[in-house]
Amino acid sequence: MTEDYRIESDSLVGDVKVPEDALYGPQTQVALENFNISELRFDREFIRTLGLVKDAAARANVELDLLDEARGEAIQQAAGEVTDGEHDDEFQLNIFQLGSGTNTNMNANEVIANRAAELLGEERGSRHVHPNDHVNKGQSSNDVIPTTIHVSTRVAVESQLLPELTRLQEELEAKATAFDDIVKTGRTHLQDATPIRLGQEFSGYASQMEHGVERIEGTRDSLEELAIGGTAVGTGLNTHPEFPELVVSHVSDETGITFREAENHFEAQAARDAIVELSGAMKTVAVSLMKVTNDLRWLSSGPRSGLGEISLPTVQPSGSSIMPGKLNPVICEAVNQVAAQVIGNDTAITTAGHAGGNFEINVMKPVMAYNALQSVQLLGSACELLADQIVPGIEAKTNICERNADRSLSLVTALAPAVGYDLAASIAGEALAEDETLEEVTLKRNVLDQEKLDRLLDPRRMTSRGYLADEDRSD
Numbered sequence: 001m002t003e004d005y006r007i008e009s010d011s012l013v014g015d016v017k018v019p020e021d022a023l024y025g026p027q028t029q030v031a032l033e034n035f036n037i038s039e040l041r042f043d044r045e046f047i048r049t050l051g052l053v054k055d056a057a058a059r060a061n062v063e064l065d066l067l068d069e070a071r072g073e074a075i076q077q078a079a080g081e082v083t084d085g086e087h088d089d090e091f092q093l094n095i096f097q098l099g100s101g102t103n104t105n106m107n108a109n110e111v112i113a114n115r116a117a118e119l120l121g122e123e124r125g126s127r128h129v130h131p132n133d134h135v136n137k138g139q140s141s142n143d144v145i146p147t148t149i150h151v152s153t154r155v156a157v158e159s160q161l162l163p164e165l166t167r168l169q170e171e172l173e174a175k176a177t178a179f180d181d182i183v184k185t186g187r188t189h190l191q192d193a194t195p196i197r198l199g200q201e202f203s204g205y206a207s208q209m210e211h212g213v214e215r216i217e218g219t220r221d222s223l224e225e226l227a228i229g230g231t232a233v234g235t236g237l238n239t240h241p242e243f244p245e246l247v248v249s250h251v252s253d254e255t256g257i258t259f260r261e262a263e264n265h266f267e268a269q270a271a272r273d274a275i276v277e278l279s280g281a282m283k284t285v286a287v288s289l290m291k292v293t294n295d296l297r298w299l300s301s302g303p304r305s306g307l308g309e310i311s312l313p314t315v316q317p318s319g320s321s322i323m324p325g326k327l328n329p330v331i332c333e334a335v336n337q338v339a340a341q342v343i344g345n346d347t348a349i350t351t352a353g354h355a356g357g358n359f360e361i362n363v364m365k366p367v368m369a370y371n372a373l374q375s376v377q378l379l380g381s382a383c384e385l386l387a388d389q390i391v392p393g394i395e396a397k398t399n400i401c402e403r404n405a406d407r408s409l410s411l412v413t414a415l416a417p418a419v420g421y422d423l424a425a426s427i428a429g430e431a432l433a434e435d436e437t438l439e440e441v442t443l444k445r446n447v448l449d450q451e452k453l454d455r456l457l458d459p460r461r462m463t464s465r466g467y468l469a470d471e472d473r474s475d
Contacts, residue, residue, distance in 0.1 A: 004020040006019075025114065025125065031107070041095065042093075054144075055076050058135070059246070066138065075116045078113075079112050105145055113135045138243045139231065143227040144228065150227075154220065154257060161216060169206050176200070182197060192408040195405045205295070224258065226261060227268035229243055233360040272362045279372055280346065287339065289339050293335045297329045307400075307404075310395065316328075402459075415456055417468075
């Protein structure tokens with residue numbers, strides 16, 4: 001921006017000095033001055049979608065003979081440039097602004113109006129194409145911003161999150177298959193438990209991702225309802241009856257996703273439940289990711305004084321600034337931080353969803369939009385990192401897994417049906433106290449013979465359902 005200014009007049013804010021080379025107008029300039037709170041801005045996906053909605057609205061207005069063709073085509077071209085990212089520098093408003101998102105809606109209206117005027121041979125600020133009368137025709141911030149939130153998050157989920165989450169699921173499933181023959185000790189409460197196969201453990205991780213995909217997919221229907229056409233409070237005042245259907249149709253054509261007009265415009269504008277629903281599903285995915293990456297950190301701990309049952313691929317030459325050769329699970333730790341951020345975003349979205357909604361409008365929409373889109377992007381990138389750099393390179397340390405399984409005192413669980421719980425507990429207690437094996441104590445007590453012990457204390461047999469001691473019951 002230069003230091004030269006033009007003077008623009010607005011019916012609400014009066015005469016305003018606007019940078020001469022800016023496409024935005026007086027309302028945006030005043031908002032820039034008023035909301036200097038943070039460096040947080042709407043991301044590319046949101047601005048891209050806002051341009052798309054304005055394009056669709058102009059098309060609908062021309063088709064309904066509510067907007068002359070020359071202005072309509074110029075608005076469509078200017079809105080298309082916004083969609084393509086040609087004017088991103090014009091969208092510098094803070095997300096902490098008027099809670100309806102009116103400032104950003106007017107930012108788009110002014111940019112598109114001035115650019116359309118230029119395309120028609122007029123000067124910026126001429127109002128030959130009016131930001132309200134022409135660009136915002138048949139619309140309100142109260143239906144444009146909710147529509148933009150739904151479309152942008154729905155598209156982002158489909159393009160950024162679901163493909164990567166699905167790919168992570170597939171990589172974990174591949175490891176579950178590869179590790180299916182490896183027996184190890186299970187752990188509950190961070191203590192030894194009955195045996196499990198490493199593949200079974202990884203199948204649990206894959207299932208978490210599969211359920212995550214299903215949860216995210218379950219939000220599609222809610223996000224596909226669009227508020228456009230409700231204008232100020234949901235009644236549709238100053239909007240042609242066919243306007244919302246046409247806008248939704250154009251948006252659907254452009255995105256390849258079948259959107260629909262909201263069944264109830266009052267709900268669609270007064271509440272932001274669909275975004276709360278999406279955020280809740282993403283929070284659950286974040287929790288799943290943190291569980292999996294924490295397990296991977298524990299299982300790979302060591303290399304000499306930890307569990308060391310798996311090894312993670314080395315993605316950095318050194319993990320310490322002071323300890324040479326130390327390798328840390330850096331990707332897992334990065335993903336944990338992503339999960340923490342997404343969980344925090346969900347708290348903000350949940351708060352905004354209930355505390356921001358009063359009567360016919362929610363007045364915390366910008367922060368909800370920002371956090372939801374950030375969560376989509378962060379989760380997608382985290383899944384991509386795990387699927388690309390970590391999971392395919394995980395290797396099992398079979399000897400350590402099997403050694404730990406053989407040494408686990410929890411193997412005594414398989415003896416309980418044959419000798420009773422109390423005697424089994426006594427055998428385990430003596431084995432621990434005397435540093436002996438379960439087999440040694442059981443034979444010493446002459447409780448079971450060697451053949452039965454070999455069958456009952458086989459860790460692999462314990463990884464399947466059923467009683468191993470049906471034929472050995474003493475009662």
